[in-house]
Amino acid sequence: MSYNVNEKGYYGEFGGAFIPEMLYPNVEELRQNYLKVMAEPNFQKEFNQLLKDYVGRPSPLYFAKRLSEKYNTKIYLKREDLNHTGAHKINNTIGQILMAKRLGKHRIIAETGAGQHGVATATVCALMGLECIVYMGEIDIARQAPNVARMKMLGATVVPATSGSKTLKDATNEAIRDWINNPVDTHYIIGSVVGPHPYPDMVARFQAIVSEEIKWQLQEHEGTTKPDYVVACVGGGSNAAGSYYHFLDDTEVNLIAVEAAGLGVDSGESAATSVLGREGIIHGSKTLLMQTNDGQITEPYSISAGLDYPGVGPMHAHLYKSGRAEFISITDDDAMTAGLELCKLEGIIPAIESSHALAVFDKKQFRSTDIVVVSLSGRGDKDLETYINHFKL
Amino acid sequence: MNRINQKLQEDKKLLSIYFTAGYPNINDTVSIIQNLESNSVDMIEIGLPFSDPLADGPTIQASSTQALKNGMTTDVLFNQLKDIRKSVSIPLIIMGYFNPMLQYGVEAFCEKCQEIGIDGLIIPDLPVDVYHEEYKATFEKYGLINVFLITPQTSDERIRYIDSISNGFIYMVSSASTTGAKSGFGKEQTNYFERIANMNLKNPQIVGFGISNSETFTQATKYAKGAIIGSAFVKHVTNEGTDTIGNFVQKILI
Numbered sequence: 001m002s003y004n005v006n007e008k009g010y011y012g013e014f015g016g017a018f019i020p021e022m023l024y025p026n027v028e029e030l031r032q033n034y035l036k037v038m039a040e041p042n043f044q045k046e047f048n049q050l051l052k053d054y055v056g057r058p059s060p061l062y063f064a065k066r067l068s069e070k071y072n073t074k075i076y077l078k079r080e081d082l083n084h085t086g087a088h089k090i091n092n093t094i095g096q097i098l099m100a101k102r103l104g105k106h107r108i109i110a111e112t113g114a115g116q117h118g119v120a121t122a123t124v125c126a127l128m129g130l131e132c133i134v135y136m137g138e139i140d141i142a143r144q145a146p147n148v149a150r151m152k153m154l155g156a157t158v159v160p161a162t163s164g165s166k167t168l169k170d171a172t173n174e175a176i177r178d179w180i181n182n183p184v185d186t187h188y189i190i191g192s193v194v195g196p197h198p199y200p201d202m203v204a205r206f207q208a209i210v211s212e213e214i215k216w217q218l219q220e221h222e223g224t225t226k227p228d229y230v231v232a233c234v235g236g237g238s239n240a241a242g243s244y245y246h247f248l249d250d251t252e253v254n255l256i257a258v259e260a261a262g263l264g265v266d267s268g269e270s271a272a273t274s275v276l277g278r279e280g281i282i283h284g285s286k287t288l289l290m291q292t293n294d295g296q297i298t299e300p301y302s303i304s305a306g307l308d309y310p311g312v313g314p315m316h317a318h319l320y321k322s323g324r325a326e327f328i329s330i331t332d333d334d335a336m337t338a339g340l341e342l343c344k345l346e347g348i349i350p351a352i353e354s355s356h357a358l359a360v361f362d363k364k365q366f367r368s369t370d371i372v373v374v375s376l377s378g379r380g381d382k383d384l385e386t387y388i389n390h391f392k393l
Numbered sequence: 394m395n396r397i398n399q400k401l402q403e404d405k406k407l408l409s410i411y412f413t414a415g416y417p418n419i420n421d422t423v424s425i426i427q428n429l430e431s432n433s434v435d436m437i438e439i440g441l442p443f444s445d446p447l448a449d450g451p452t453i454q455a456s457s458t459q460a461l462k463n464g465m466t467t468d469v470l471f472n473q474l475k476d477i478r479k480s481v482s483i484p485l486i487i488m489g490y491f492n493p494m495l496q497y498g499v500e501a502f503c504e505k506c507q508e509i510g511i512d513g514l515i516i517p518d519l520p521v522d523v524y525h526e527e528y529k530a531t532f533e534k535y536g537l538i539n540v541f542l543i544t545p546q547t548s549d550e551r552i553r554y555i556d557s558i559s560n561g562f563i564y565m566v567s568s569a570s571t572t573g574a575k576s577g578f579g580k581e582q583t584n585y586f587e588r589i590a591n592m593n594l595k596n597p598q599i600v601g602f603g604i605s606n607s608e609t610f611t612q613a614t615k616y617a618k619g620a621i622i623g624s625a626f627v628k629h630v631t632n633e634g635t636d637t638i639g640n641f642v643q644k645i646l647i
Binding site for chain 2: 177293
């Protein structure tokens, strides 16, 4: 069985492009060109150069000695938090901005939830001198003021999404509507491995640098390219897709996906899509999503703004359904505790998204000889207020 | 013969009206349909509301959100429509997004439509190729016409493909936009209308998006078999309620 996308844009039964005809030319143009463009030597050269000089790659694969001692296993942290703009998101936006330029687009749109992808998009637009419009839910704009300010400083226009529930899914709807209304000159930089084919595959390929580096870095540390486990948090799932990518078809490497349970899977306030979701269509992709019996998409909840998406990317739906990846869900409280533990033991303040992945060690017993790579997808600066409120600091 | 095909054979320009089921009030569905028929509208699109209507502008989005708040669901709609054929003979089309149909079960949904007397479906986010490969046989089994959209950006080759698998009419989106976004037609639209008219497609075309009054209705139907009014009608019932539907329609048809 292959865990990668097939030529029709499906991962198993998930994926595809369920889009209105108005979007067909845009998506089709991208589909016909993305692999060709990505394979061009000058594209590769420019992409890699920017990842090195601008993003600061390779990001370290750090052996977390004290954390490893505590849990009696070998824990490595893939330090995506050290990237420019503070998370893995920039890998994708660098790739997509170069794609947009080669397709002759001069107007960039994006959606954002907490603002991390919005900032990463505004950053690369400033870098390339392209117009940037970021759609953000009205509610998120109110609760993520620093990132809104960052985007504005970087020259982006932030447009409030006032429809529906006024959060990430609605910001995504608004970005898609913008693209329908501007079909010729605009490229839509989706921030995760979601949306119609070819987006999930394209974003996964841009994020694949993460697992590519893990392989050779682990070779240096341990004399093997294969970890026993790769652990990553999953909202839409882009950091997980990047961390898994080069291990997908190597079943000796175990994959663990950590979802946000929010206040608890059965609390009604959760974002654990694999447990609570059913197959359906969201943002042009057939995947698992949280919805009413009637097929209306529901609003998820997590303390982490980066994980409260009501679906998962189709790759992850397939990894779940096929059993290739183990899915676990972590509550707000457990994630916050794991985040604080990393601060105390390793001197690293993680993003709350990444804290969910770190909480795996309290849930699951690993052997002392196991090599466990955890994707530390982002840094916690953006989450200080949440940490302050949670721990009454 | 399907009521849509019968209607398309009439020697006149057709006016089709879209409304959101369950809006402004949950129980307005049947009376709006009866009212539209008695005011000489030719075809009706019943909007099944969805939480995330990607192809719709603010007017229809807002009406969908309100309809869902009012308690509209697929079951409620089917229940409201169960005796609709006792009182009207106008062609009825359900327009909705694919996910609610998928959750209902596509075959069960189609079967229910046939039972009620629905004539066709418009599902903007069900792609032509997926329909062709997976669902065409089911739709046909229950006598349903599936209507596809084309836009000014759709290539001639793709239009021919869509024409080849359509069996009612083609929904011609007037400009690159979501619903209700633009009003009035310029040179670009006229060129597009002419281009499509000259393709001599086997299916008649009905123009939608951007039709809001008598002037745009006349312009659109100069080239096409008919036109669809959606957002302007939803705005009308928002502002004026459902009692003056006749006035709205008469102003279009003068």
